[in-house]
Amino acid sequence: MKKNLLSIIILALLVVNIAMTGFMLLSVMTTNSQTAKLVSDIAVALELEASGGAGGGFALEPSEPAGVNEIATFGFVGNQDRLTINLKPGSDGKSHMMVVEVVFSMNMGNADYATYGSSESLASMRDLVKSIVTETLADYSMEELQQKEVSQEARSKIVEKVQELFNSNFIYDVNFSSVIYQ
Missing domain, CATH: 3.30.479.30 (Band 7 domain)
Structure with a gap:
Protein backbone atom coordinates (compact mmCIF):
# COMPACT_ATOMS: atom_id res chain seq x y z
CA MET A 1 0.00 0.00 0.00
CA LYS A 2 2.83 2.34 0.84
CA LYS A 3 4.42 1.64 -2.54
CA ASN A 4 1.21 2.56 -4.36
CA LEU A 5 0.85 5.79 -2.41
CA LEU A 6 4.48 6.65 -3.13
CA SER A 7 3.93 5.95 -6.86
CA ILE A 8 0.89 8.25 -6.90
CA ILE A 9 2.87 11.06 -5.22
CA ILE A 10 5.74 10.64 -7.71
CA LEU A 11 3.26 10.68 -10.61
CA ALA A 12 1.62 13.86 -9.27
CA LEU A 13 5.03 15.53 -8.90
CA LEU A 14 5.93 14.53 -12.46
CA VAL A 15 2.70 16.05 -13.82
CA VAL A 16 3.34 19.29 -11.86
CA ASN A 17 6.94 19.31 -13.11
CA ILE A 18 5.82 18.90 -16.76
CA ALA A 19 3.23 21.67 -16.36
CA MET A 20 5.77 24.07 -14.84
CA THR A 21 8.35 23.22 -17.51
CA GLY A 22 5.77 23.89 -20.23
CA PHE A 23 4.82 27.22 -18.65
CA MET A 24 8.48 28.28 -18.40
CA LEU A 25 9.13 27.19 -21.97
CA LEU A 26 6.21 29.26 -23.27
CA SER A 27 7.22 32.35 -21.29
CA VAL A 28 10.87 32.09 -22.38
CA MET A 29 9.92 31.51 -26.03
CA THR A 30 7.57 34.51 -26.01
CA THR A 31 10.26 36.73 -24.52
CA ASN A 32 12.82 35.33 -26.97
CA SER A 33 10.62 36.03 -29.98
CA GLN A 34 9.93 39.57 -28.75
CA THR A 35 13.65 40.15 -28.30
CA ALA A 36 14.38 38.81 -31.80
CA LYS A 37 11.71 41.11 -33.25
CA LEU A 38 13.19 44.11 -31.41
CA VAL A 39 16.69 43.30 -32.69
CA SER A 40 15.31 42.94 -36.24
CA ASP A 41 13.52 46.29 -35.99
CA ILE A 42 16.68 47.98 -34.77
CA ALA A 43 18.69 46.37 -37.58
CA VAL A 44 16.17 47.62 -40.14
CA ALA A 45 16.31 51.10 -38.64
CA LEU A 46 20.09 51.08 -38.90
CA GLU A 47 19.94 49.49 -42.37
CA LEU A 48 22.05 46.52 -41.34
CA GLU A 49 22.14 43.46 -43.49
CA ALA A 50 21.06 40.23 -41.85
CA SER A 51 24.17 38.39 -43.03
CA GLY A 52 26.61 41.06 -41.94
CA GLY A 53 27.70 41.81 -45.51
CA ALA A 54 31.19 42.47 -46.79
CA GLY A 55 31.23 46.02 -45.46
CA GLY A 56 30.80 45.19 -41.81
CA GLY A 57 27.05 44.87 -41.96
CA PHE A 58 26.04 48.30 -43.19
CA ALA A 59 24.21 48.86 -46.48
CA LEU A 60 26.84 49.33 -49.17
CA GLU A 61 24.86 51.59 -51.50
CA PRO A 62 23.99 55.09 -50.38
CA SER A 63 20.53 56.25 -51.36
CA GLU A 64 21.59 59.73 -52.47
CA PRO A 65 24.17 60.30 -55.21
CA ALA A 66 27.62 61.75 -54.57
CA GLY A 67 27.31 64.36 -57.33
Missing part, protein backbone atom coordinates in the same frame (compact mmCIF):
# COMPACT_ATOMS: atom_id res chain seq x y z
CA VAL A 68 24.94 65.85 -59.84
CA ASN A 69 26.45 63.71 -62.62
CA GLU A 70 25.02 60.62 -60.87
CA ILE A 71 21.38 61.78 -60.98
CA ALA A 72 18.85 60.51 -63.50
CA THR A 73 15.15 61.33 -63.58
CA PHE A 74 11.99 59.48 -64.41
CA GLY A 75 8.42 60.60 -64.09
CA PHE A 76 5.09 61.71 -65.37
CA VAL A 77 5.63 65.03 -67.16
CA GLY A 78 4.07 66.67 -70.17
CA ASN A 79 0.45 67.15 -71.13
CA GLN A 80 -0.22 63.45 -71.75
CA ASP A 81 1.51 62.11 -68.63
CA ARG A 82 0.30 64.57 -66.00
CA LEU A 83 -1.55 62.89 -63.19
CA THR A 84 -5.06 63.99 -62.26
CA ILE A 85 -5.80 62.93 -58.71
CA ASN A 86 -9.08 63.15 -56.78
CA LEU A 87 -8.22 64.46 -53.32
CA LYS A 88 -10.20 63.78 -50.18
CA PRO A 89 -12.75 66.45 -49.28
CA GLY A 90 -11.33 69.40 -47.39
CA SER A 91 -12.72 71.58 -44.64
CA ASP A 92 -15.13 73.17 -47.12
CA GLY A 93 -16.71 69.73 -47.70
CA LYS A 94 -16.02 69.81 -51.43
CA SER A 95 -13.94 67.32 -53.38
CA HIS A 96 -10.96 68.83 -55.14
CA MET A 97 -8.63 67.57 -57.84
CA MET A 98 -4.90 67.95 -58.26
CA VAL A 99 -3.17 68.00 -61.63
CA VAL A 100 0.52 67.40 -61.11
CA GLU A 101 3.72 66.42 -62.87
CA VAL A 102 5.78 63.97 -60.83
CA VAL A 103 9.54 63.53 -61.21
CA PHE A 104 11.55 60.82 -59.44
CA SER A 105 15.28 61.25 -58.84
CA MET A 106 17.44 58.14 -59.24
CA ASN A 107 20.99 57.48 -58.10
CA MET A 108 22.97 56.20 -61.09
CA GLY A 109 25.81 55.20 -58.72
CA ASN A 110 23.57 52.65 -57.02
CA ALA A 111 24.14 49.07 -58.22
CA ASP A 112 20.39 48.54 -58.65
CA TYR A 113 20.17 51.40 -61.13
CA ALA A 114 21.70 49.14 -63.81
CA THR A 115 18.95 46.60 -63.18
CA TYR A 116 15.89 48.74 -62.54
CA GLY A 117 16.85 52.13 -63.97
CA SER A 118 16.69 51.16 -67.63
CA SER A 119 13.87 52.71 -69.62
CA GLU A 120 12.38 49.24 -70.33
CA SER A 121 12.34 48.29 -66.66
CA LEU A 122 10.82 51.61 -65.63
CA ALA A 123 8.25 51.44 -68.43
CA SER A 124 7.07 48.04 -67.22
CA MET A 125 6.57 49.40 -63.68
CA ARG A 126 5.10 52.73 -64.78
CA ASP A 127 1.48 51.91 -63.98
CA LEU A 128 2.36 50.54 -60.55
CA VAL A 129 4.35 53.67 -59.71
CA LYS A 130 1.49 55.85 -60.98
CA SER A 131 -0.88 53.88 -58.75
CA ILE A 132 1.33 54.47 -55.70
CA VAL A 133 1.45 58.22 -56.34
CA THR A 134 -2.30 58.44 -56.94
CA GLU A 135 -3.27 56.38 -53.89
CA THR A 136 -0.90 58.23 -51.59
CA LEU A 137 -1.93 61.72 -52.65
CA ALA A 138 -5.64 60.80 -52.59
CA ASP A 139 -5.33 60.39 -48.81
CA TYR A 140 -4.78 64.14 -48.42
CA SER A 141 -7.02 67.16 -48.91
CA MET A 142 -6.09 70.22 -50.96
CA GLU A 143 -5.53 72.29 -47.80
CA GLU A 144 -3.22 69.65 -46.35
CA LEU A 145 -1.08 69.35 -49.48
CA GLN A 146 -0.64 73.13 -49.59
CA GLN A 147 1.15 72.93 -46.24
CA LYS A 148 4.88 72.40 -46.66
CA GLU A 149 5.24 69.83 -43.86
CA VAL A 150 2.31 67.70 -45.05
CA SER A 151 3.49 67.88 -48.66
CA GLN A 152 6.94 66.68 -47.56
CA GLU A 153 5.32 63.85 -45.59
CA ALA A 154 3.35 62.77 -48.68
CA ARG A 155 6.53 62.86 -50.78
CA SER A 156 8.35 60.72 -48.19
CA LYS A 157 5.54 58.15 -48.19
CA ILE A 158 5.64 57.95 -51.98
CA VAL A 159 9.42 57.41 -51.99
CA GLU A 160 9.14 54.70 -49.30
CA LYS A 161 6.43 52.85 -51.20
CA VAL A 162 8.32 53.05 -54.51
CA GLN A 163 11.48 51.80 -52.80
CA GLU A 164 9.45 48.88 -51.41
CA LEU A 165 8.08 48.18 -54.90
CA PHE A 166 11.57 47.96 -56.41
CA ASN A 167 13.09 46.54 -53.20
CA SER A 168 15.87 49.08 -53.64
CA ASN A 169 16.76 52.62 -52.71
CA PHE A 170 18.07 53.69 -56.13
CA ILE A 171 15.05 56.04 -56.31
CA TYR A 172 15.73 58.46 -53.48
CA ASP A 173 13.50 61.50 -54.05
CA VAL A 174 10.28 62.67 -55.68
CA ASN A 175 9.30 66.19 -56.69
CA PHE A 176 6.03 67.74 -57.84
CA SER A 177 5.97 70.38 -60.54
CA SER A 178 3.19 72.22 -62.34
CA VAL A 179 0.79 71.63 -59.46
CA ILE A 180 -2.76 72.81 -60.16
CA TYR A 181 -5.60 72.48 -57.67
CA GLN A 182 -9.20 72.53 -58.88
Whole structure:
Protein backbone atom coordinates (compact mmCIF):
# COMPACT_ATOMS: atom_id res chain seq x y z
CA MET A 1 0.00 0.00 0.00
CA LYS A 2 2.83 2.34 0.84
CA LYS A 3 4.42 1.64 -2.54
CA ASN A 4 1.21 2.56 -4.36
CA LEU A 5 0.85 5.79 -2.41
CA LEU A 6 4.48 6.65 -3.13
CA SER A 7 3.93 5.95 -6.86
CA ILE A 8 0.89 8.25 -6.90
CA ILE A 9 2.87 11.06 -5.22
CA ILE A 10 5.74 10.64 -7.71
CA LEU A 11 3.26 10.68 -10.61
CA ALA A 12 1.62 13.86 -9.27
CA LEU A 13 5.03 15.53 -8.90
CA LEU A 14 5.93 14.53 -12.46
CA VAL A 15 2.70 16.05 -13.82
CA VAL A 16 3.34 19.29 -11.86
CA ASN A 17 6.94 19.31 -13.11
CA ILE A 18 5.82 18.90 -16.76
CA ALA A 19 3.23 21.67 -16.36
CA MET A 20 5.77 24.07 -14.84
CA THR A 21 8.35 23.22 -17.51
CA GLY A 22 5.77 23.89 -20.23
CA PHE A 23 4.82 27.22 -18.65
CA MET A 24 8.48 28.28 -18.40
CA LEU A 25 9.13 27.19 -21.97
CA LEU A 26 6.21 29.26 -23.27
CA SER A 27 7.22 32.35 -21.29
CA VAL A 28 10.87 32.09 -22.38
CA MET A 29 9.92 31.51 -26.03
CA THR A 30 7.57 34.51 -26.01
CA THR A 31 10.26 36.73 -24.52
CA ASN A 32 12.82 35.33 -26.97
CA SER A 33 10.62 36.03 -29.98
CA GLN A 34 9.93 39.57 -28.75
CA THR A 35 13.65 40.15 -28.30
CA ALA A 36 14.38 38.81 -31.80
CA LYS A 37 11.71 41.11 -33.25
CA LEU A 38 13.19 44.11 -31.41
CA VAL A 39 16.69 43.30 -32.69
CA SER A 40 15.31 42.94 -36.24
CA ASP A 41 13.52 46.29 -35.99
CA ILE A 42 16.68 47.98 -34.77
CA ALA A 43 18.69 46.37 -37.58
CA VAL A 44 16.17 47.62 -40.14
CA ALA A 45 16.31 51.10 -38.64
CA LEU A 46 20.09 51.08 -38.90
CA GLU A 47 19.94 49.49 -42.37
CA LEU A 48 22.05 46.52 -41.34
CA GLU A 49 22.14 43.46 -43.49
CA ALA A 50 21.06 40.23 -41.85
CA SER A 51 24.17 38.39 -43.03
CA GLY A 52 26.61 41.06 -41.94
CA GLY A 53 27.70 41.81 -45.51
CA ALA A 54 31.19 42.47 -46.79
CA GLY A 55 31.23 46.02 -45.46
CA GLY A 56 30.80 45.19 -41.81
CA GLY A 57 27.05 44.87 -41.96
CA PHE A 58 26.04 48.30 -43.19
CA ALA A 59 24.21 48.86 -46.48
CA LEU A 60 26.84 49.33 -49.17
CA GLU A 61 24.86 51.59 -51.50
CA PRO A 62 23.99 55.09 -50.38
CA SER A 63 20.53 56.25 -51.36
CA GLU A 64 21.59 59.73 -52.47
CA PRO A 65 24.17 60.30 -55.21
CA ALA A 66 27.62 61.75 -54.57
CA GLY A 67 27.31 64.36 -57.33
CA VAL A 68 24.94 65.85 -59.84
CA ASN A 69 26.45 63.71 -62.62
CA GLU A 70 25.02 60.62 -60.87
CA ILE A 71 21.38 61.78 -60.98
CA ALA A 72 18.85 60.51 -63.50
CA THR A 73 15.15 61.33 -63.58
CA PHE A 74 11.99 59.48 -64.41
CA GLY A 75 8.42 60.60 -64.09
CA PHE A 76 5.09 61.71 -65.37
CA VAL A 77 5.63 65.03 -67.16
CA GLY A 78 4.07 66.67 -70.17
CA ASN A 79 0.45 67.15 -71.13
CA GLN A 80 -0.22 63.45 -71.75
CA ASP A 81 1.51 62.11 -68.63
CA ARG A 82 0.30 64.57 -66.00
CA LEU A 83 -1.55 62.89 -63.19
CA THR A 84 -5.06 63.99 -62.26
CA ILE A 85 -5.80 62.93 -58.71
CA ASN A 86 -9.08 63.15 -56.78
CA LEU A 87 -8.22 64.46 -53.32
CA LYS A 88 -10.20 63.78 -50.18
CA PRO A 89 -12.75 66.45 -49.28
CA GLY A 90 -11.33 69.40 -47.39
CA SER A 91 -12.72 71.58 -44.64
CA ASP A 92 -15.13 73.17 -47.12
CA GLY A 93 -16.71 69.73 -47.70
CA LYS A 94 -16.02 69.81 -51.43
CA SER A 95 -13.94 67.32 -53.38
CA HIS A 96 -10.96 68.83 -55.14
CA MET A 97 -8.63 67.57 -57.84
CA MET A 98 -4.90 67.95 -58.26
CA VAL A 99 -3.17 68.00 -61.63
CA VAL A 100 0.52 67.40 -61.11
CA GLU A 101 3.72 66.42 -62.87
CA VAL A 102 5.78 63.97 -60.83
CA VAL A 103 9.54 63.53 -61.21
CA PHE A 104 11.55 60.82 -59.44
CA SER A 105 15.28 61.25 -58.84
CA MET A 106 17.44 58.14 -59.24
CA ASN A 107 20.99 57.48 -58.10
CA MET A 108 22.97 56.20 -61.09
CA GLY A 109 25.81 55.20 -58.72
CA ASN A 110 23.57 52.65 -57.02
CA ALA A 111 24.14 49.07 -58.22
CA ASP A 112 20.39 48.54 -58.65
CA TYR A 113 20.17 51.40 -61.13
CA ALA A 114 21.70 49.14 -63.81
CA THR A 115 18.95 46.60 -63.18
CA TYR A 116 15.89 48.74 -62.54
CA GLY A 117 16.85 52.13 -63.97
CA SER A 118 16.69 51.16 -67.63
CA SER A 119 13.87 52.71 -69.62
CA GLU A 120 12.38 49.24 -70.33
CA SER A 121 12.34 48.29 -66.66
CA LEU A 122 10.82 51.61 -65.63
CA ALA A 123 8.25 51.44 -68.43
CA SER A 124 7.07 48.04 -67.22
CA MET A 125 6.57 49.40 -63.68
CA ARG A 126 5.10 52.73 -64.78
CA ASP A 127 1.48 51.91 -63.98
CA LEU A 128 2.36 50.54 -60.55
CA VAL A 129 4.35 53.67 -59.71
CA LYS A 130 1.49 55.85 -60.98
CA SER A 131 -0.88 53.88 -58.75
CA ILE A 132 1.33 54.47 -55.70
CA VAL A 133 1.45 58.22 -56.34
CA THR A 134 -2.30 58.44 -56.94
CA GLU A 135 -3.27 56.38 -53.89
CA THR A 136 -0.90 58.23 -51.59
CA LEU A 137 -1.93 61.72 -52.65
CA ALA A 138 -5.64 60.80 -52.59
CA ASP A 139 -5.33 60.39 -48.81
CA TYR A 140 -4.78 64.14 -48.42
CA SER A 141 -7.02 67.16 -48.91
CA MET A 142 -6.09 70.22 -50.96
CA GLU A 143 -5.53 72.29 -47.80
CA GLU A 144 -3.22 69.65 -46.35
CA LEU A 145 -1.08 69.35 -49.48
CA GLN A 146 -0.64 73.13 -49.59
CA GLN A 147 1.15 72.93 -46.24
CA LYS A 148 4.88 72.40 -46.66
CA GLU A 149 5.24 69.83 -43.86
CA VAL A 150 2.31 67.70 -45.05
CA SER A 151 3.49 67.88 -48.66
CA GLN A 152 6.94 66.68 -47.56
CA GLU A 153 5.32 63.85 -45.59
CA ALA A 154 3.35 62.77 -48.68
CA ARG A 155 6.53 62.86 -50.78
CA SER A 156 8.35 60.72 -48.19
CA LYS A 157 5.54 58.15 -48.19
CA ILE A 158 5.64 57.95 -51.98
CA VAL A 159 9.42 57.41 -51.99
CA GLU A 160 9.14 54.70 -49.30
CA LYS A 161 6.43 52.85 -51.20
CA VAL A 162 8.32 53.05 -54.51
CA GLN A 163 11.48 51.80 -52.80
CA GLU A 164 9.45 48.88 -51.41
CA LEU A 165 8.08 48.18 -54.90
CA PHE A 166 11.57 47.96 -56.41
CA ASN A 167 13.09 46.54 -53.20
CA SER A 168 15.87 49.08 -53.64
CA ASN A 169 16.76 52.62 -52.71
CA PHE A 170 18.07 53.69 -56.13
CA ILE A 171 15.05 56.04 -56.31
CA TYR A 172 15.73 58.46 -53.48
CA ASP A 173 13.50 61.50 -54.05
CA VAL A 174 10.28 62.67 -55.68
CA ASN A 175 9.30 66.19 -56.69
CA PHE A 176 6.03 67.74 -57.84
CA SER A 177 5.97 70.38 -60.54
CA SER A 178 3.19 72.22 -62.34
CA VAL A 179 0.79 71.63 -59.46
CA ILE A 180 -2.76 72.81 -60.16
CA TYR A 181 -5.60 72.48 -57.67
CA GLN A 182 -9.20 72.53 -58.88
